Amino acid sequence: MTPQTRSPVHRPVLNRCSSLIAACLAQILIFSGCVGLQLSQIQKHAARDDHEWIAAQAINCQRASDGCSQLHLAKGDACFRLAKLGRKPAVNFACAADELKSGLALIPNGDASEVPLQHQENLCESLKNLHKLQSGQLAERTLDRLVEAAKALYQLTPESVPSVYYLATARLMQIEPLLQDITATARVPVCNRLKRTLTHALSVMENARENNQADWERFADEYARLVFDLGLAIRLADCR
Numbered sequence: 001m002t003p004q005t006r007s008p009v010h011r012p013v014l015n016r017c018s019s020l021i022a023a024c025l026a027q028i029l030i031f032s033g034c035v036g037l038q039l040s041q042i043q044k045h046a047a048r049d050d051h052e053w054i055a056a057q058a059i060n061c062q063r064a065s066d067g068c069s070q071l072h073l074a075k076g077d078a079c080f081r082l083a084k085l086g087r088k089p090a091v092n093f094a095c096a097a098d099e100l101k102s103g104l105a106l107i108p109n110g111d112a113s114e115v116p117l118q119h120q121e122n123l124c125e126s127l128k129n130l131h132k133l134q135s136g137q138l139a140e141r142t143l144d145r146l147v148e149a150a151k152a153l154y155q156l157t158p159e160s161v162p163s164v165y166y167l168a169t170a171r172l173m174q175i176e177p178l179l180q181d182i183t184a185t186a187r188v189p190v191c192n193r194l195k196r197t198l199t200h201a202l203s204v205m206e207n208a209r210e211n212n213q214a215d216w217e218r219f220a221d222e223y224a225r226l227v228f229d230l231g232l233a234i235r236l237a238d239c240r
Contacts, residue, residue: 035067042074054078055095064106072103073119080122083129090133096126097145115156124149124166131173146170161215164204165222168197172230179236191239198230 038057045053055078061068076099083092100123104115127146131139150166157163171193178190205223208216 035061035065035071039067039071039074042071046074046078051078051081055082055092059099059102062102062106064108066108069103069106069108072099072106073116074103076100076103076119076126077122080126083126089129093126093130093133097123097130097142100126101145101149117153117156117162120149120153120156121162121166124153124162128166128169143170143173147174159204161204161208161213161219161223164200165219165226168201168226168230171197172226172233175233179233182237187237187239190237191234194230194234194237194239198227198234201227201230 038059042054042057054075057075059068059071059075061071076096079092079095079099083089083096100119104119104123107115124146127142127149131142131146134142146166147170150163150170154160154163154167175190175194178186182190201223205227207213208219
């Protein structure tokens with residue numbers, strides 16, 4: 001039996017395929033090298049707390065990969081730290097929110113178990129603070145983003161001190177605009193939602209105190225303020 005030979009017709013096709021594969025591999029290597037180099041530079045500046053430099057870098061990669069995710073998260077962290085220090089808070093909280101969101105979205109395979117909880121928490125904090133600095137439709141869009149981020153944090157750590165705080169805060173922010181001229185028809189659902197949110201927050205507070213949960217000390221003052229604001233909203237809504 002004579003061995004089969006490839007026809008001359010097939011050879012150009014094979015050659016084109018080989019060229020395409022080689023080109024793809026070259027692009028992957030170049031991409032990985034560029035991302036690796038930029039990440040290395042950012043890590044060096046992060047070690048020196050040079051957040052200004054990191055925040056000024058353009059992060060262009062949008063491919064789901066560890067490298068791209070880490071680049072966006074690193075820039076988001078730098079912007080977040082600058083905003084918390086009071087340096088251009090509106091600009092840097094917006095930067096932090098955008099970059100942290102991108103970095104979390106680019107985690108390979110969308111594996112929720114791999115989401116860094118602190119980054120998800122910082123995303124919520126950035127959006128909460130950004131909302132305070134905005135008005136009109138821009139503030140409404142930021143609030144929608146906060147609700148989405150708070151729900152994502154709650155899914156990652158149900159009933160945790162941070163997740164309940166941000167979810168309750170977002171719900172209060174949604175209700176506050178309704179309190180100015182609340183109607184009799186709207187009062188019942190608004191009051192029910194406020195009371196449920198307050199009860200939930202108080203329950204988490206009590207449980208966190210009794211069990212000395214790790215996150216409680218960081219959020220004790222925030223919860224005290226939240227509970228006060230919820231109580232004030234209940235009084236403004238004239239809830240029965």
